[in-house]
Amino acid sequence: MxxxxxxxxxxxxxxxxxxxxxxxxxxxxxxxxxxxxxxxxxxxxxxxxxxxxxxxxxxxxxxxxxxxxxxxxxxxxxxxxxxxxxxxxxxxxxYVDGPTLTDVVRERGPLSPAALHSAAVGIATALTAIHGAGVIHRDLKPGNVLFALGGLKVIDFGIARPLEATSQHTRTDQMVGTVAYMAPERFDEHPGLRLGPAADIFAWGAVVAFAATGRTPFQGDSAPATAMRILTQEPDLAGLPTPLRGIVARALAKDPADRPTARELLDLLLTSGRSATPLPVGEVPDDAGRPPAPPAATVTPYGPAGDVVAATGGGMRPRRRGRVLLAAVVLLGALAGGGLLVAHRIGAVPNGAAQTSGLGSAPTARVTSAAAPRSAAPTPGTAPILAGTRRTLIHFVEVDRDLAMPYPDEVVTSDGTGPDALFALVPAGVDFLIQSQAPAGGEPPCLGAKVLPGESAELVATECTPTKATLFSVTATGAKDDKGRPTYTIYNDAHGTLQWRERKPQVYLEFLGDADTGTTFSFVDRGPL
Missing domain, CATH: 3.30.200.20 (Phosphorylase Kinase; domain 1)
Structure with missing residues (x-):
């Protein structure tokens, strides 16, 4: 780091x-x-x-x-x-000096089968130690997994909580974590009352899936759509080798009771084979000779009093349908209105498009209307832009100007009337490439960071290749601009937050630390690509 x-x-x-x-x-x-x-x-x-x-x-x-x-x-x-x-x-x-799992996958692509199994064991070992001390990590994600000299390390206990203090210290209107790695119970009406170590096991499954494929297993075209997939859909585990795929599937079970403990997870990994052959989509793994995980979405008709009777390895038992439906309703309303305090990055893959960012090649379909109703989108009109299917102006809210990139290498602000102010947000995993749509010969350039003397970096035009300099996260602020459009911050992991310097007009990147973000952005739809 x-x-x-x-x-x-x-x-x-x-x-x-x-x-x-x-x-x-x-x-x-x-x-x-x-x-x-x-x-x-x-x-x-x-x-x-x-x-x-x-x-x-x-x-x-x-x-x-x-x-x-x-x-x-x-x-x-x-x-x-x-x-x-x-x-x-x-x-x-x-101090752990080493790259994060996010960095490794971005720069080198998904892990090899041997490296993947090693990482899966290392993270499970860390969770066994953490849970053994009575702690829930709560924000296990690729950015908190470091490859250090001497072995893998899981870091950032900044939002870990004692098991018995969860409801005491966390208000029910607060959620801490990253949506793509959150367990279904995190979206419950009263998440603190149900949250336990099983939530970290779910996050382990999502992290391992990302390490294997370069994408998250419930990836949608917005944070609410991803959350709805977590609540209602099966994970996309195409590309994971056997028998790891079966173990990950068990970790991603909807019901916390169906997931292994950290110790059980570690035992499964240590006793399983290390086959490197990916399973075809739809094929059921043998899970190292163990019975397959119970399919969370396979249910019998509703039983008495609204219960769902679900098939499990031990027979039939009731599950409450009302809790899941209520969680979905609360989730849609709160996320759409900015009511939940959720730290997340918004990422997407266009409908039917395969990722070509070096993060994995398996196509990931956008969430259908059945899986994610229109009301689940962050706001009307924004989701297609974040899905990479529309051109957009990138509007600086505080100065009422628009980002522009006069070809070939200048990044400025403008009145938004020229073609050099048109961009596309190209999804790349959980982040975006910001590509110019101005007519020019050859491949249109993308925004990239160029380090300046001191603490900041300026934006320049560069090749559209996913690197630390060209990948940006887009995070909703929960506020709106003077036109009623939702506003966002734009952040680059390597160089900081996108800003506008008024006294010396310049678009630049800087780590802000405790300072407030002085620049926010809204997106103005300018038609299909």
Whole structure:
């Protein structure tokens, strides 16, 4: 993980730890690169200023630190120290120097069968240790899996919670995590009452599927559509080798009770074969000689009082239909209106199109109207743009200007009337390439980042190849512009948030840390591609 220089106002020391750079920022606070008195690099997580008077948050933070100290460090970032009485409080953990699973898949494509099995075992081992200490990770995703010298590490316990403190420390109107890796129970009416270690097992299945194919197993054309697939559809596991495919299918069961525990998952992986032959779509794996996982979507007609009677390996038992339907209704209304606090990235694959970004070649169909009703879209008119089927203006909300890219290498703002202001958001996994639609000879260029002296990067025209410099995430803010269009932030993992500098007119990228995002965007439909 690369660091950025410290900014004016940043501390240069906390306790015995010298701070030498910034590693990133999140909902809980800022993470600094530090150095111990022995010269060992460490990551120092500092609580955000606005939270240091929030007793609920501090209680959650104290619980996190207490439990995280009990997690064995062999597959996780070791907790090295903390000062909970300091203002602001901070936590010191092992600095893990290595690329994330997201980076590896983006740059090199899906993992080989041998590397995939090794990663699956490593993550399951980490979950066994985490759950054994009474902690739920809650945000297991490829970005929190690091390939370090000496082995794989699962990091970021910033939103892990003690098992018995879940309902105490998490309000029912809050959800923390990334939609594509969330278990169905995360979308329940009262998620804190049901959330347990099984939610991490579901996330494990989604992460392993991503590592194997470069796509998530429930990928839809928006976050709400993805969530609806998680609630109502079977996962797309085409391309996973046997018997791993069967194990992943069991981990992705809709009902938490049908998923293995972390220990059982690890046993399945260690005793299974390592066949590298992908299964054809629709073929049922033998799951290393074990009975196949119960098909979550295969049910008998409704039983008494609205129950669904589902077939399981042990016979018939009732399931509540009302809970799933209520969860779907709550999900659609809340996500469409921005009511749930969900950290997510919006990604999609055009209808019938195969991914050609190097992240996997198996086609992923868009969600049909039966699986994701129109009301599940983030807002009318936005979903086709995010699906990569429409041209769009990228409108700077705060300055009432539009992004433009006069060919071949200049990125500016304009009044949006010229062809150089037309773009397409080309889905690439969970991120996007932003491709110019201005008429020009040859392949139209994409936006890319060029590093500037200091902390920021400027935007330039470059080849449309998925790299750290050209992949952008698009995240809804929950607000609207003066025309009633939803607004978004645009972010590049390697260089930061897309911004507009007024005093010296320039479009640039910068890591903002705790600072507010000063630039947001809305999309203006300009017709089909």
């Amino acid at each position: 690369s660091s950025q220089p410290l900014r004016p106002g940043d501390p240069d020391r906390l306790g015995e730890y010298e701070l030498v750079g910034r590693l990133g920022a999140g909902g809980m606070g800022t993470v600094f690169l530090g150095r111990s008195p022995q010269g060992r690099p460490v990551a120092v997580k500092v609580v955000r200023t606005e939270f240091i008077r929030d007793e609920e948050f501090l209680g959650r933070f104290r619980s996190e630190v207490s439990r995280a100290r009990q997690v064995p460090p062999f597959c996780t970032a070791e907790v090295l120290g903390a000062d909970l009485d300091h203002e602001p409080p901070y936590l010191v953990v092992e």
